[in-house]
Amino acid sequence: MLEASKAFSGFSANDIGKAKEFYGKTLGLKVSQSHGLLTLHLAGDNNVLIYPKPNHVPATFTVLNFPVKDVDQAVDELTKRGVRFEIYDLPDIKTDKKGIMRGKGPTIAWFKDPAGNILSVLEQDAS
Numbered sequence: 233m234l235e236a237s238k239a240f241s242g243f244s245a246n247d248i249g250k251a252k253e254f255y256g257k258t259l260g261l262k263v264s265q266s267h268g269l270l271t272l273h274l275a276g277d278n279n280v281l282i283y284p285k286p287n288h289v290p291a292t293f294t295v296l297n298f299p300v301k302d303v304d305q306a307v308d309e310l311t312k313r314g315v316r317f318e319i320y321d322l323p324d325i326k327t328d329k330k331g332i333m334r335g336k337g338p339t340i341a342w343f344k345d346p347a348g349n350i351l352s353v354l355e356q357d358a359s
Contacts, residue, residue: 240278240279240280240281241280241281241295241296242280242281242282242283243280243281243282243283243291243295243296243349244282244283244284244285244288244347245270245282245283245284245285245288245345245346245347245349246284246285246286246288246347247284247346247347248265248268248269248270248282248284250346250347251270251282251345251346251347252265252270253346254345254346255270255272255282255345258310258313258314258315259310259313259315260313261273261274268283268284269281269282269283269284270282270283280296288347290344290347290348290349290350291349291350292350293350294342294350294351294352295349295350295351296349296351296352297351297352297353297354298351298352298353298354299354299355299356300353300354300355300356301355301356301357302355303332303339303340303341303353303354303355304330304332306341306353307330307331307332307341307353308330310343310353311330315343316343316344317330317331317332317341317342317343318331318341318342318343318344318350319331320333320342324336327341327342331343338354338355338356339354339355340352340353340354340355341353
C-alpha cells in the first residue's frame with residue numbers, strides 16, 4: 233500500500249519566517265510557503281516539510297543531511313554566508329577547528345538552523 237507513496241520527512245521550527253530566510257537565502261535552497269508551512273524543495277525531487285510549533289524543542293540528533301563532494305569547500309562557503317559550525321570534543325565525536333570530523337566514519341560537519349535543529353554537510357563520493 234505505502235510502497236508507491238512518495239513519502240517525505242518533516243520537522244518543526246519556532247519561527248517559519250526565520251526558517252524561510254535561512255533555508256532560502258543563507259543555504260540557497262528552493263523554498264515555498266503555503267498555509268503557514270515551509271517546504272524545502274531538494275535535489276532529486278525530494279521535499280522536506282518544516283511546520284510551526286510554538287513550543288518547539290530542537291532535536292538532539294541530525295534532522296537533515298546534505299551530501300556534498302567536498303566538506304571543506306562546503307564549510308568554507310557556508311561560513312562565508314554566516315553559518316556557524318558546531319565544535320565537538322566528545323569521546324565519540326571530535327571535530328577540528330573548522331567543525332569537521334574526519335577519519336571516524338564519513339567526513340562530516342554539523343551546524344544548526346535558527347530553531348536549533350541540527351543539520352550536516354556530509355562528504356559523499358559522487359559515484
